[in-house]
Amino acid sequence: MGLIRLVVDIKSTKGQELEGKKIMLCITGSVASMESPRLARELIKHGADVIPVLSKSASDFIGPQLLEWATGNETIMKLTGKMEHITLANGGADSVDLILVAPCTSNTIGKIANGISDNLVTTICSVALGSDVPIVIVPGMHEPMYLNLLLQENIRKLKSNGLLFVDPNISENKAKMADPETILKIIIDQFYKHDLHNKKILITAGPTIEKIDPVRIITNNSSGKMGISIAKEAKKRGADVTLIYGQGTEIPPTFIKTIKINSTSDLLEVTERELSNTFYDFYVAAAAPSDFRVVHPSSNKIASRSAKLFHIELDKYPKVINSVKKISPNTKLIAFKALYSSSFSENEDHVLQTVNELFEESQADLVILNDVSNPNSGFASDYNEVFIYSDTENQIKNRSNPVSIPYNKKTNISKVLVDEFLKLTIR
Secondary structure (H helix, E strand, C coil): CHHHHHHHHHCCCCCCCCCCCEEEEEECCCHHHHHHHHHHHHHHHCCCEEEEEECCCHHHCCCHHHHHHHHCCCCECCCCCCCHHHHCCCCCCCCCCEEEEEEECHHHHHHHHCCCCCCHHHHHHHHHHHHCCCEEEEECEEHHHHHCHHHHHHHHHHHHCCCEECCCEEECCEEECCCHHHHHHHHHHHHCCCCCCCCEEEEEECECCEECCCCCEECCCCCCHHHHHHHHHHHHCCCEEEEEECCCCCCCCCCCEEEECCCHHHHHHHHHHHHHHCCCCEEEECCECCCEEECCCCCCCCCCCCCCCCCCCEEECCCHHHHHHHHCCCCEEEEEEEECCCCCHHHHHHHHHHHHHHHHHHCCCEEEEEECCCCCCCCCCCEEEEEEEECCCCCCCCCCCCEEEEEEEHHHHHHHHHHHHHHHHHC
């Protein structure tokens, strides 16, 4: 229980790129095997579930207990009646998503290349090769062994069959196993296209609050889930993400730079500061800021026992999104708009009027509408249904052909939305 607790404490603390991915870490008999626990922990910090496999020769350098501590999973040291090589490497429902052999010796490379399955690691790799489970090999050995022409031929053979190699660092007459950070990047690239690399994205999420007095506030039901989901997806795909987060119920991930705000005034101030000091490729306005502020908030708690009725005067805020293009004209603006309607089709004229007004006032590049009257989607829900209106030439007159993303999890919708964002960069 304690080992599992330790792994839970570090899981996804650096990112969620490998969330839901099961990786088998096969360790062979190189002195570099002593680095394997650190590698395992790095994978876990990015969300992976790591299953350690220790060859007999590698057990001369490190023990199974250390790997169990590092991963929270029992170390596999031999094939048993559980048929580990079949159940975990066959590409099925219980299979791992990727096999990482790190470090990998010259002997293991030669055996895999020639179809020899005479030990734990080579048997697992043999099954994986027949099941199209990805295999990443990280060599670690002395330099002359690595430069051996026969070994290089085996490496070329394996590469031609789809195996991926992480080149070693050549120094001090050794072909040293690549560092964990380099290996991590290669593995993440296997699962995600980094199509947002070098892109900066400023995302707003969650509601704002407006104080009536030190105790009472005006706010709305937004949770911030949609904005945070987009932030996570963008980060996975290589973007430099900054999140401006209001008083939502979600906890922002620690691996995303987050600026906390309270009021719409704060949101406007942070937006203007960020856009003035840094160029952002995208501004995603997914927050639900209050449109009004209390003109005269009380500095003391308003007494409620004696007062049967009291009035609150509200003043309208300027729209935050209307300032984006004025400050940074080349930033692509994605504006979310929540409508409360029983049916979009029954209110088509009103919807189109709202969309057109939003485009004209903010100069947005995309407008994303969702109906928050549905209790099973929108605010505070893990699900949503959205309509994407774009300002392309064929839609600029009436924008009457939105892209519809049917009812789905916000995590899945985020993937489609990021794809739509990217289309803006090639117009």
